[in-house]
Amino acid sequence: MPILEVHLIEGSHTGEQHRALLAALGTRYAEVLDSPPERIRAHLTLHRREHWVTGGVPGVDAPYFTAIVLAGRPVEQRHRLLGALTDIIVDVLGVDRASVRGRIVPVDPDDWGIGGVPASAARRGEIAARATP
Numbered sequence: 001m002p003i004l005e006v007h008l009i010e011g012s013h014t015g016e017q018h019r020a021l022l023a024a025l026g027t028r029y030a031e032v033l034d035s036p037p038e039r040i041r042a043h044l045t046l047h048r049r050e051h052w053v054t055g056g057v058p059g060v061d062a063p064y065f066t067a068i069v070l071a072g073r074p075v076e077q078r079h080r081l082l083g084a085l086t087d088i089i090v091d092v093l094g095v096d097r098a099s100v101r102g103r104i105v106p107v108d109p110d111d112w113g114i115g116g117v118p119a120s121a122a123r124r125g126e127i128a129a130r131a132t133p
Helices: 015-033 075-093 124-131
Strands: 003-009 041-047 064-070 101-107
Touching: 003 015, 003 075, 015 041, 015 064, 015 075, 064 075, 075 101
Parallel strands: 003 041, 064 101
Antiparallel strands: 003 064
């Protein structure tokens, strides 16, 4: 289920950096969430420089990411994920850490489909295990 989307300015980084970024983010996402790597989906959206404004200034490189997880993940795990994903973006792209923004969006398992079946049914055992202290 874990989905990761990264937004960057087109032309600010190389194709190799894009590939390395997605690979590293996917690996770390799986590690932090203790999720099988084959469940991770990571993709990149590139925006034209003239379509990107940071702090009122056009074209300033300031990566943004969204991580979608099933609701019920512990807050400590979500905080670790924010830091880990930011670390990778900074390391791979060489951007200023203070310029990186990210958010985690928890999704109710009844509102997420896995192969056409609600995650609440498809991942019932895993969801119940996370809810148990």
